[in-house]
Amino acid sequence: MKELLSIQRLSVSFEENNFAVRDISFSLQDGEFVVLLGSSGAGKSTLLRSLNGLVQPCSGSIRSRHHGEISASTNRQLRAHRRDTAMVFQQHQLIDRLSVLDNVLMGRLGYHSFLRSLLPLPQSDRQKALSALERVGLIDKALARVKDLSGGQQQRVGIARALVQEPRLILADEPIASLDPESSVQILSLLKDICQRDRIAVLVSLHQVEFARQFADRIIGMAAGRIICDQQSLTLQESEIHALYRHKLEAAVT
Amino acid sequence: MSASVDTHRAILRRHELRWRQQFLRVLVILTAVVGSLAVVGLFDPNRIATGVPAIVNLLPEMFPPDFARWPFWIKPLIDSMAMSIAGTSIAVFFSLLLCFFAARNTSPSPALYVIATAVLNVTRAVPELILGMILVAAVGFGALPGTLALGLHSVGMLGKFYAEAIELCDQEPIEAARSSGASELQVIVHSILPQVFPAMADVTFYRWEYNFRASMVVGAVGAGGIGLEIISALRIMEYQQVSALLLVVLVVVTALDSMSNALRHWMVQ
Numbered sequence: 463m464k465e466l467l468s469i470q471r472l473s474v475s476f477e478e479n480n481f482a483v484r485d486i487s488f489s490l491q492d493g494e495f496v497v498l499l500g501s502s503g504a505g506k507s508t509l510l511r512s513l514n515g516l517v518q519p520c521s522g523s524i525r526s527r528h529h530g531e532i533s534a535s536t537n538r539q540l541r542a543h544r545r546d547t548a549m550v551f552q553q554h555q556l557i558d559r560l561s562v563l564d565n566v567l568m569g570r571l572g573y574h575s576f577l578r579s580l581l582p583l584p585q586s587d588r589q590k591a592l593s594a595l596e597r598v599g600l601i602d603k604a605l606a607r608v609k610d611l612s613g614g615q616q617q618r619v620g621i622a623r624a625l626v627q628e629p630r631l632i633l634a635d636e637p638i639a640s641l642d643p644e645s646s647v648q649i650l651s652l653l654k655d656i657c658q659r660d661r662i663a664v665l666v667s668l669h670q671v672e673f674a675r676q677f678a679d680r681i682i683g684m685a686a687g688r689i690i691c692d693q694q695s696l697t698l699q700e701s702e703i704h705a706l707y708r709h710k711l712e713a714a715v716t
Numbered sequence: 717m718s719a720s721v722d723t724h725r726a727i728l729r730r731h732e733l734r735w736r737q738q739f740l741r742v743l744v745i746l747t748a749v750v751g752s753l754a755v756v757g758l759f760d761p762n763r764i765a766t767g768v769p770a771i772v773n774l775l776p777e778m779f780p781p782d783f784a785r786w787p788f789w790i791k792p793l794i795d796s797m798a799m800s801i802a803g804t805s806i807a808v809f810f811s812l813l814l815c816f817f818a819a820r821n822t823s824p825s826p827a828l829y830v831i832a833t834a835v836l837n838v839t840r841a842v843p844e845l846i847l848g849m850i851l852v853a854a855v856g857f858g859a860l861p862g863t864l865a866l867g868l869h870s871v872g873m874l875g876k877f878y879a880e881a882i883e884l885c886d887q888e889p890i891e892a893a894r895s896s897g898a899s900e901l902q903v904i905v906h907s908i909l910p911q912v913f914p915a916m917a918d919v920t921f922y923r924w925e926y927n928f929r930a931s932m933v934v935g936a937v938g939a940g941g942i943g944l945e946i947i948s949a950l951r952i953m954e955y956q957q958v959s960a961l962l963l964v965v966l967v968v969v970t971a972l973d974s975m976s977n978a979l980r981h982w983m984v985q
Contacts, residue, residue: 561734563731582732582735585728588728588731589724589728592724596720601720601723601724601727604727604731605730
């Protein structure tokens with residue numbers, strides 16, 4: 463396995479002296495399935511968003527093996543890195559009134575110039591979109607409107623959109639937070655399958671310990687903006703899990 | 717495998733068909749646009765050849781702006797401002813009454829919905845200039861007929877926008893309020909109004925600014941305000957005064973715009 467992304471002493475703050483992410487270092491390898499575990503407000507979303515360049519860190523470095531230093535990159539480099547680093551969002555972030563296929567095709571925008579994207583995308587792109595929809599089991603909904611789909615189906619459209627980017631890494635920000643247990647298992651199994659069969663690394667943030675144990679190769683625990691533990695999921699101790707949520711309790715009590 | 721290739725092909729064909737239909741619609745609209753440009757004479761080389769130089773010749777006659785008559789403009793400006801505020805208030809009052817009847821989701825009956833939308837359409841259909849002329853004939857010169865003209869015409873637009881905002885508001889909180897035993901009137905006041913208030917404030921402040929500009933138009937037919945000054949200066953071809961008046965109006969409209977922004981910010985947190 464080779465190092466895909468290396469994060470060194472990363473900090474992000476939205477207001478002065480209030481850090482959402484503080485002094486975090488870790489690295490991601492090709493094709494591994496990592497769960498970022500922590501309670502809400504621990505800084506998981508901010509960390510994921512900064513890895514895609516949606517949030518600017520205030521210090522530290524994010525280095526990609528393929529695109530170099532991300533925070534100091536040119537616009538072109540950043541676009542290339544984003545194309546390689548697909549995102550799946552908690553609220554799906556799809557355009558309701560467009561068809562499933564058109565939403566999935568948005569994942570191909572990074573491959574085309576502005577002018578080219580005004581015309582219908584090439585046949586090969588549309589084929590890729592259909593294969594992705596087949597992969598997530600929604601081929602029969604390709605021309606339906608997104609708003610007519612259930613929450614679990616919408617999230618699968620989000621994953622298909624990430625797939626057509628042909629990324630090296632998928633960042634999934636609480637992809638199951640608004641889904642029922644059955645759809646949750648379906649979504650996580652899908653992500654795991656994509657990781658194993660396509661050798662795409664997946665970093666998924668969750669707050670459910672059980673799901674993390676069930677699916678992860680490796681679990682990174684976060685609390686109050688810091689990494690509390692980072693290890694293979696089999697070796698994760700009960701005490702460490704408690705430590706993750708204790709922060710929250712202490713904050714609530716004091 | 718071949719079955720899946722077939723389904724893919726079928727989906728792509730339908731997808732392409734949709735794209736072509738959309739393209740066709742754009743083409744139809746584009747034809748209408750180019751057609752109307754031709755009808756109004758924008759493609760008439762003679763009109764353009766004589767018209768453009770005439771406008772260019774007129775411009776130097778407007779400079780420098782002549783502010784000598786400024787003491788006579790203060791009262792009409794205050795009138796215009798008062799007309800816009802009073803007219804908008806009248807419109808808000810009637811629009812608030814009508815909009816709940818004109819929104820499908822709150823209208824008590826289909827008949828009342830039809831009547832309310834008809835009232836809104838009629839008031840919107842008669843331009844404020846025509847309303848101004850009729851009302852000047854009825855109640856005489858001055859700011860009063862102008863205010864009524866602005867108010868009546870604004871009801872059509874404000875009421876329609878209010879009703880649209882109500883139709884577009886989220887059903888879930890309404891259901892929640894209803895589930896708690898609230899009456900229909902309570903639902904409207906406590907569940908719908910808080911949702912649509914920002915949108916209503918937006919169009920209302922926009923309409924206020926619009927009414928100030930419209931007050932100049934109705935002023936031209938003797939219905940009060942700064943419009944009469946502008947039309948008189950135009951009639952006697954005092955273009956330097958016209959440009960001065962237009963500058964004054966520009967300053968007031970800009971001030972009004974920032975004022976309505978501040979007010980909106982202050983009211984809608």
